[in-house]
Amino acid sequence: MKEFNINTFVRKNIMALQPYISFRDQNEFNAPVMLDANECPFGEFNRYPDSAQKKLKEKLAEIKEVSPSQIAIGNGSDELIDLIIKIFCEPKKDAILMMNPSFAMYGFYATVNENAVLKLDLDENFEIVKDDFLKINKEQQAKIFFLCSPNNPTGNSIQDIEFFVQNFDGIVVIDEAYIEFSENNSGIELLNKYPNLIVLQTFSKAWGTAGARVGVAYASEEIIRLINTVKAPYNVNSLSQELIINLLDDKNRLKENVKKILEERTWLEEQFKNIGCIVKVFPTDANFFLIKMNNAPTVYQKMLEQEVLTSQRSPAIPDCIRINVGSREENEKLINVLKEIQP
Numbered sequence: 001m002k003e004f005n006i007n008t009f010v011r012k013n014i015m016a017l018q019p020y021i022s023f024r025d026q027n028e029f030n031a032p033v034m035l036d037a038n039e040c041p042f043g044e045f046n047r048y049p050d051s052a053q054k055k056l057k058e059k060l061a062e063i064k065e066v067s068p069s070q071i072a073i074g075n076g077s078d079e080l081i082d083l084i085i086k087i088f089c090e091p092k093k094d095a096i097l098m099m100n101p102s103f104a105m106y107g108f109y110a111t112v113n114e115n116a117v118l119k120l121d122l123d124e125n126f127e128i129v130k131d132d133f134l135k136i137n138k139e140q141q142a143k144i145f146f147l148c149s150p151n152n153p154t155g156n157s158i159q160d161i162e163f164f165v166q167n168f169d170g171i172v173v174i175d176e177a178y179i180e181f182s183e184n185n186s187g188i189e190l191l192n193k194y195p196n197l198i199v200l201q202t203f204s205k206a207w208g209t210a211g212a213r214v215g216v217a218y219a220s221e222e223i224i225r226l227i228n229t230v231k232a233p234y235n236v237n238s239l240s241q242e243l244i245i246n247l248l249d250d251k252n253r254l255k256e257n258v259k260k261i262l263e264e265r266t267w268l269e270e271q272f273k274n275i276g277c278i279v280k281v282f283p284t285d286a287n288f289f290l291i292k293m294n295n296a297p298t299v300y301q302k303m304l305e306q307e308v309l310t311s312q313r314s315p316a317i318p319d320c321i322r323i324n325v326g327s328r329e330e331n332e333k334l335i336n337v338l339k340e341i342q343p
């Protein structure tokens with residue numbers, strides 16, 4: 001087990017904070033007369049949601065083979081990113097570390113909280129350069145390292161993740177928003193060895209429920225307690241909690257989604273070989289491609305004119321566009337539009 005004293009990393013005001021626990025959620029009642037929360041007595045969704053998300057956590061705990069006390073539920077993993085920064089980073093003083101390029105929201109929430117954003121430039125294969133990582137860890141002492149794998153927007157899985165968890169002197173957040181599309185093991189397996197680790201997953205991508213806004217953090221009990229303390233009590237609404245609880249019972253749903261998307265991914269990859277304006281398709285472990293184009297801004301614009309929306313990555317990643325795998329119908333439209341664009 002890695003040596004790690006969480007008390008020295010948490011902001012003092014957060015450490016001293018008492019969580020809001022609704023009276024109702026602290027106790028078990030059979031047929032309560034509920035006159036405690038000023039709700040309306042009529043209607044289907046008249047009651048506040050379970051602030052502790054108990055059923056959902058129990059289901060997830062069973063599936064992921066962790067304890068419910070190692071799980072925090074967020075309004076999307078986006079909310080969890082925000083909360084994690086607030087728990088550990090003192091405004092105007094602390095910094096976060098992220099890969100470059102990577103998911104923009106780490107920098108966004110750090111900036112909202114007035115924290116500096118240190119960037120670790122990836123190499124030409126979009127891998128982390130270990131020496132650069134060790135150097136920046138030693139010299140700059142960021143509080144949190146956001147390690148996104150498979151990485152958005154590059155699509156590749158980061159190699160040797162444990163090395164970074166082991167050698168970072170602070171909290172490492174492995175963002176696994178796309179893990180279901182890759183064959184790699186989840187960082188959840190490392191939780192027992194690394195008390196400085198947080199693993200984020202989401203129902204927004206492979207599960208197909210981005211509209212429900214449900215993300216999950218897996219970590220030590222201490223870290224989970226802190227997340228539960230700072231979160232808004234009713235951060236995940238009852239409709240979403242119910243939806244996800246039922247979804248988790250539908251064992252084939254995830255498998256089918258992933259299977260179909262991976263089949264479409266393979267189909268697209270084949271089609272891309274015949275597209276003149278494509279210079280390079282980067283290897284992907286996710287449900288999207290990063291593609292280098294001949295004159296990406298023009299290609300992007302021409303796709304947009306045909307109402308094919310993609311994600312422009314120039315100039316940050318020169319001449320690159322990120323395109324996600326859609327339904328066959330959407331993918332065919334994409335290919336038809338790309339075929340008409342002159343290289």
Ligand SMILES: *Cc1c(COP(=O)(O)O)cnc(C)c1O
Nearest residue numbers: 076077078103152177202204215
């Ligand atoms: C899409 C995405 C998320 C956001 O997930 P939500 O659960 O919808 O908030 C988080 N991290 C990465 C890297 C993503 O690409």
